[in-house]
Structures are given as C-alpha cells and as structure tokens.
Amino acid sequence: MTTTHATETSTPSSAEPTVPAEAAPAVVLNGVRKRYGDLPAVDGVSLTIRRGEFFGILGPNGAGKTTLIEIMEGLRQADAGTVHVLGMPPWPRNAALLPRLGLQTQKSAFFARLTAREHLATVAALYGLPATAADTALRTVGLTSQADQRVGDLSGGQRQRLAIAGALVHQPDLVFLDEPTAALDAQARRDLWQVLRDLKAQGRTIVYTTHHLDEAESLCDRVAIVVAGSVIALDTPHRLVGAAHAPTRVMVPVGQLSTERAQSLPGVVRVTVEGGSVVLETSTAGPTLAAVGDLVGLDEVQTRTATLEDVYLELTGSEPHS
C-alpha cells in the first residue's frame, strides 16, 4: 500500500519543539516506546496530530492504543522517545497543560453517591468553574433528564456519557477519548457522533480510540492503525480505502443468477451465497455490473464498495473486537 506511512518523519528529533507552544501541533510523538516487563506495548511510535484534527487510533485488543493515549495524556511515562502536547511535555504532570486537556479513560472515576449534576459540578469546581458548567456539559451529552439521578443508579451507557461530559466540562482545547462509544446503544452512539462533530466544528482537537470502524470512517480526519505497538498505517480513511485491494461486492437476489453463471462474468474473482444474495466479488465493478444488468436487470441489485473495515482486516488480519 503506497499511501500509508508506518511513521512520519517530518517531526523534529530534538527533545524540545522548534516552534512556539501556541503554534505547535496538538501532539508530536517521536520514537516513543513503552515496555511492560518483556512486552513492548508501544514500540517506537512517531506521529504528529494537527490542531483541530479528529484523529482515530485503531487496532486489535492489546495493540497498545490505551498505553499510547495514556502517554499523550501524561498519565504514563514513556520509556524512550519524546512527547509534546500543545507544545509541552505532558510528563511529569504539567499543571499548565491539565486545564487544556479533557480526558475520558476506560476506567473513569465518579463520585458514585452524588447525582450526575453534583458530580459534574464538583469536577467543574476543580477547574474553578461555576456549577452552571455542569448543566452545559449534561446538555451536551444528552443527560439533562438524568441530572438529579445518583451516578451509581445510571445505566452503563449513561455513565459512559457522564464520563465524556466530565472530559468536556472545562471546554478543553484537546480531548482524549478512549473507546467513548463502547457501551452505547445505536441511538446514543449516533447522538455522540454529533457531539463530537460539534466539538470539532468549535476548533477543538479530538484524539480517540474505537473498535467501531464505520464510526472512525465517518468521523476521523485521519486514523492510525496500531498493531503490536507499532503504527502500520496512518492516513485519511479515504486514502486508506482508495489504496486497499478489497474488492467491490455486487449482490444479486438468490434465484435470479446461478453461482456458475456469476463466476463466468467479467471481473468476478469469487462468488458466495450470503443472506439471500448471490455475492459477486469483483475487481472491476463497471464491467461486472454491466454484465449483471444485461442478464437480470439492476433493480434489485446492490453494491458495496470497500470500507475502512476491509482495509483494517487486510492490514491486521483480524476482526475488530468491541
């Protein structure tokens, strides 16, 4: 694949950034490594995340995504390499940086005996903000009707949204979200997409991990695919999909076209029967569709082009796990 880059080389290799902090990219990692005992969880990662970018970190379970994001957040110290966030090193804990970062982790902590509003008002107070900031954050994540419910009584998905509200309450420049949509139902997930799009429209930078590849394809400006601690691809979803070798699938209702006849059509590389359709995988969709159209018409024929999920499977050889 020619458009993917395992690493980026445009970042300076010195320990200090060469541009003023305010003009610096959101995140610059250079040769970052982290081991747990013998395990290289992050194995030499270099990348730059621009201001205002929506950046996705994808990869199989255990690939090192959380470790990488925790290093960016200043929650974990890298063993080697340099890390700059908004032009500053996040480790050791940087008091100037903290109010500008919003963090939602997989293990977000709550004041469980408080109500959702009290919890967020407490978080807001830590940043010196008035309690009204809590109501704004509750509204942002669609939890206004649960404002007076105890945190301990919220559903898993509602608690997840509260964790995201906690990351946004102080209107940070850079938001880190670790699998924010993992526990959400389909509607809540779509609602959160809009919240995240609105954040990006406000000029904030979002760095997030997900196992939902459709979501990453829809939301992210760029994604990094991480396998065994290394970035094996980094580009826009569009360019990654464009460079993929995944075939287009043409689906014809069963009974209209035999599998033998389908196999003989131009461009067809594989034929299967799935979910009531004869599925023709083709490397040249135009000639295949024209031939199908001549034989059975195109009224009930569906096509599916390559997606980020196809690219992911091609590169990682594994299914995404949620």
Ligand SMILES: Nc1ncnc2c1ncn2[C@@H]1O[C@H](COP(=O)(O)OP(=O)(O)OP(=O)(O)O)[C@@H](O)[C@H]1O
């Ligand atoms: N504190 C730790 N001590 C020892 N090993 C750890 C620790 N944290 C993570 N690991 C290991 O490091 C590797 C990377 O873990 P990490 O949580 O960063 O992966 P991930 O890509 O976020 O996975 P997932 O998608 O399952 O959340 C895994 O093999 C994990 O078991």
